[in-house]
Amino acid sequence: MQTDRPRSFEFILDILFPEHCPGCDIVVDKGRCMCSECEKQLEYLEDLPWQSFFEDEINGRKVSFDIATALFYYTGTAAAAVKSFKFRRCLPFADYAAERMAIKLENDITERIDIVTSVPMNIVNRNHRGYDQAELFAVKLADRIGKDYDPTLLGHRFRYISQHKRSAKSRNRSADTTYYIKDASKRLDGKNILICDDVFTTGSTLNACARLLKQMGAERVFAAAICLRAKK
Numbered sequence: 001m002q003t004d005r006p007r008s009f010e011f012i013l014d015i016l017f018p019e020h021c022p023g024c025d026i027v028v029d030k031g032r033c034m035c036s037e038c039e040k041q042l043e044y045l046e047d048l049p050w051q052s053f054f055e056d057e058i059n060g061r062k063v064s065f066d067i068a069t070a071l072f073y074y075t076g077t078a079a080a081a082v083k084s085f086k087f088r089r090c091l092p093f094a095d096y097a098a099e100r101m102a103i104k105l106e107n108d109i110t111e112r113i114d115i116v117t118s119v120p121m122n123i124v125n126r127n128h129r130g131y132d133q134a135e136l137f138a139v140k141l142a143d144r145i146g147k148d149y150d151p152t153l154l155g156h157r158f159r160y161i162s163q164h165k166r167s168a169k170s171r172n173r174s175a176d177t178t179y180y181i182k183d184a185s186k187r188l189d190g191k192n193i194l195i196c197d198d199v200f201t202t203g204s205t206l207n208a209c210a211r212l213l214k215q216m217g218a219e220r221v222f223a224a225a226i227c228l229r230a231k232k
């Protein structure tokens with residue numbers, strides 16, 4: 001009887017708290033994450049564009065990351081899914097995106113990665129939300145490519161105006177002082193770091209974080225986001 005209890009409990013939980021598609025909110029089978037209609041509408045970045053979707057300079061700052069990639073354009077279903085992941089606890093989407101990113105990174109890039117980290121969220125927002133979506137994505141991705149996730153590298157100072165409400169120029173200025181190295185004695189000499197985020201917008205945040213990782217001695221900084229918010 002005892003062995004049946006967890007299964008019954010899970011069954012009840014599934015009925016009380018079914019999984020919803022992050023794209024359209026319909027109930028999906030457990031473990032399915034996204035419904036097939038939404039999957040068809042996802043707009044993939046087909047190639048491996050890396051840095052090419054950003055300029056050589058981002059708002060006048062030299063680009064500090066070596067390569068960057070994203071899975072989807074931030075449009076339609078993908079944008080809806082990221083919002084559900086970010087604001088409505090559609091947490092299975094973290095692994096859904098990580099599984100696809102692990103395939104996209106391909107072995108030659110994956111083999112060069114030493115440590116996976118993520119663009120940090122400030123503690124106030126994190127406590128309010130209860131999780132950090134970039135971290136969840138990074139943890140799942142690290143697991144899928146068999147690398148260590150390190151949350152101890154960078155921190156994020158709390159600001160009253162969030163980054164996504166700022167102009168591009170203001171974002172750049174803000175990003176320079178918002179992020180910081182958590183432990184000044186920690187070195188990353190010779191290491192290749194993969195930093196993850198949920199959405200790339202102007203690249204200012206990513207660039208500020210990459211600059212700090214290079215200051216810590218990182219040899220190369222690769223970057224991966226679920227979505228790219230950019231003109232095609």
Ligand SMILES: [Zn+2]
Pocket residue numbers: 021022023024025026034035036037038039
């Ligand atoms: Zn759907």
